[in-house]
Amino acid sequence: MAGPRIHHFVSCLDGASRLLSIRLLLLGPFSSSFDIEMPRWVPGSYLIREPLAHVRDISADGASISRKAENAYRLRPNADSEEILISYDLLCPDLTVRTNHLDNTHLHLVPTFTWFMPSKGWNAGSECTVTLSMPDDWSAATQLHTYPIKTPNHVDWKGSNVVSWAPPTIDELYDGVIEADACPNHSRMMSGVMHHLRIWDAGGQVVEDEAVERILDSMDKLVAEFVALFGPLPYEEYWTILFLTGGARGGLEHLRSQTSMVPRKALWPHQDDAWRDLVSLLSHEYLHVWNVKRLRPKEFVEYDLSKESRTDLLWWFEGGTSWLGDIICLKSGVWSEKDWRKDLERKMKRFLAGDGNRHQSLTTSSHEAWIHLYRPHPYSRESTISYYLEGEMVMMCIDAELRKRSKGESGLETLFAMLWKRHGLDSPVLEELGIRHADIRKGLTSMVGGKRLGIMLDSLTKQKIKPNLEAAMKIFGLSFEATEKGKEKQxxxxxxxxxxxxxxxxxxxxxxxxxxxxxxxxxxxxxxxxxxxxxxxxxxxxxxxxxxxxxxxxxxxxxxxxxxxxxxxQQEAKVKLVGKGNKLWKTMLESAQDS
Ligand SMILES: [Zn+2]
CATH class of the missing domain: 2.30.42.10 (PDZ domain)
Structure with missing residues (x-):
């Protein structure tokens, strides 16, 4: 049979109930029993979740259905069944960037915790369709490509505002987050490619036009800086879904979109810290287009979403993204130098307060994300480190050393572009897909000034060492001093x-x-x-x-x-960066668009 044999349908017409109504149509032939399975984690968030906890009243027409595992059901097709229709309701109460959330103002659909896919016993290929029925005044914001032909219409389906998409692979199905609401789309061409911004406020507050323009202007500058570093954009359209809340914050990256969430005060006047954080978050998630979604650890080239998958490289993929994301803010001009210094002050306070470096290396911190960073406890910071924060600090140290040894010719940002071009998902050589520590090392030591930096990279990532930020900043002619110098000791x-x-x-x-x-x-x-x-x-x-x-x-x-x-x-924490900086420091501030 031509065309997809797996069709997912979802209705969000009853938002007030917080329940999605879901149908899954499987087109035969079927030869024997088979399993359908829902993922247990979502890439970018290293915690095993139990999606079936929110599934209600599952039933099947054309087959018997029974529970097989924590995340799976077994289907036994009836004799001569040509199709199987599975129905269930899904409760969507959690407002985060990585969970389903439904109310009468919006739907945020996270495919990993919504869709079953056949796992064992029936191979129908990975092609499928996704169809959403939503209230008449809503529209969908998603990176998924629309499906031009009609999906099978014999599913009992309500609603007049229906749209279908056709993810070409399972990776795309599970990456294709959908935001549906009555909020306007703000679209702008950036570096020759259409970028859409959809803002939904969790409390129904109105978003001012000036705030929207301010975000779009910043994104425009960021995109131009990323293009200057990585080359032409690797997609034809990009979606930024932004949630505004009373305090909750988070971000999750996708192939051609991101869902980010910040306190709404970030858009208010004179909220410099919150605005700086919003821009940094947008840049971080955006950089994941290259560093995580297309360049991945070897272990994540094909995700196994049914159980924990580990990599030692989250210090590169998250710490590195935090470092470069903020450097791009600086180079593109969306952050002033003062912004960058102010944010470093915030990071330094956290960095100096922890003692985890004596107990954990960055590679271990990455490997153990599942049991540590995602399951913190009151004593975490004394025995563990964060591959985000400490990873970023290590990047700063290596970058400073590289700039010194290359006399300003090389910066670590070039390594990101080099690795992506060589090992990214678009790489023509299959064996080159994904990276290991050795690939980062090889790339670094091949750079001008990087020849002898392999040992520094190894020790800062594999050993229990606190990176020396003072020494790194000294290279730039900068130093740290206490913020409250001379005050009586508290x-x-x-x-x-x-x-x-x-x-x-x-x-x-x-x-x-x-x-x-x-x-x-x-x-x-x-x-x-x-x-x-x-x-x-x-x-x-x-x-x-x-x-x-x-x-x-x-x-x-x-x-x-x-x-x-x-x-x-109270110890005087030296967290405030002082000094004008030397010539090397100026290379940090320069936009790559100028060269
Ligand atoms: Zn990230």
Whole structure:
């Protein structure tokens, strides 16, 4: 039979119920029993999820259906069945960039946690169609290509606003996120290619036109800078789906689209930190077009979405993307140099507060993402590192050394382009697809000035070493100093606190003076008899008490307890970058569009 034999249908007409109505039509012939399976993780987010937890009332016409595994059902076709129709409802309550979310204002459909695909026993190829029925005033924003011919129409289907797509491969099916809502499309040609922006506000707030223009202008500059680095864009159309929230944040990359989510205040006037973060996020997810979606670790050239898949290279794919994404912000002019320095200050505070480098290397941090970064606990930062943050810091160190040794001729950004051209999904040589550590090393040592940097790369990524940012910035004629220089030393407990129901301990720094006294979930009640309700009251209560004994009252499991401890002095964290920078530093600021 010509054409796809697997057709996915979804209706979001009843958004208020939070339930999607789903049909899956399989066209025979069928020779025997076979399984259908839903993925358990989504590329870019290393956590096993249980998508069937949200599946309700699954049934099949033309076959019997029974549960086979955590994420799979077994179908036994009836004798002479020519087609099988599977029906189920799917609850979509979670608003994140990697989960299904449905209400009466929008649908964010994440295919990995929506669609079953045949896994064992029936080979119908990977061609399929996806059809969405949505309210009349909605339209869809998706990277999927529309399906020009009618899908089988004998499925009992409602609605007059129906659109179909035809993902050519399973990879494309599962990568094809769909946002459907009544929000307008903002489209603009950027570097000769159409880019669409769809903004949905989770609370229904109106997005001002100036804010939209500001985002489009920034994206335009970013795209031009990426083109200058990587060459012509590897797609014909790109979609940015942006969610605005009261506080939640996240981003997830796809082949020709991204879903990003930021607090809506990022679009308000004078919210410099939030705006800077939004632009950085857009740039980061956009860079994944090359570094993750097309250039992948060898292990991810073909994803196995049924179980954990590990790579040692997330420091390159996430840390590297964070580093270069922000460098592109700087070079393209969407960030000023002041923005870059300000953001480095924020990163340095986190970097200096952790002690994980003594316990974990970047390759281990990458390999163990599934059990560490995605499952943090109150003591995580004292024994683990983040391949995002520490990965980015390592990139900065290697880049500085490369610029020094090449006298400004080479920068690490060129290595990203080189690896993508050589090992990206569009590479003509099959064996070259995907990279290992050795490929990064080979690329680096082949660069002008990079000949002897292989050992530095190996030790900073494979050994338990804290990268030396001071030395790296010194190469650029820059140095760090304390932000609050000369201030009287404040007493310091080294706690991370939450203020939801009282002032509660959520984490303790490794060098905290109460590391072995307080516990996560303890509620701080008072210091030296002064009642505490929030962090600023704690700061006031500790003022001038560095080096003296203080009495802390807490509630632990509703039992009042008291401790005496000598309060430590707040250390002056050197996080503020100072100095004008030398000639090498100027090469960092230059746009590649000028050369
Ligand atoms: Zn990322």
């Amino acid at each position: 007493a310091w407990l080294g706690l991370r606190l939450s203020q939801k129901n009282g002032l509660n301990v959520v984490g303790l720094q490794h060098d905290s003076c109460v590391r072995n006294i307080l516990m996560p979930d303890d509620e701080l009640i008072s210091v030296d008899g002064i009642r505490l309700r929030n962090s600023s009251e704690l700061r006031d209560a500790l003022a001038g008490k560095a080096g003296t004994e203080v009495e802390i009252m807490i509630s632990r499991h509703n039992s009042i307890q008291q401790f005496k401890v000598v309060a430590a002095a």
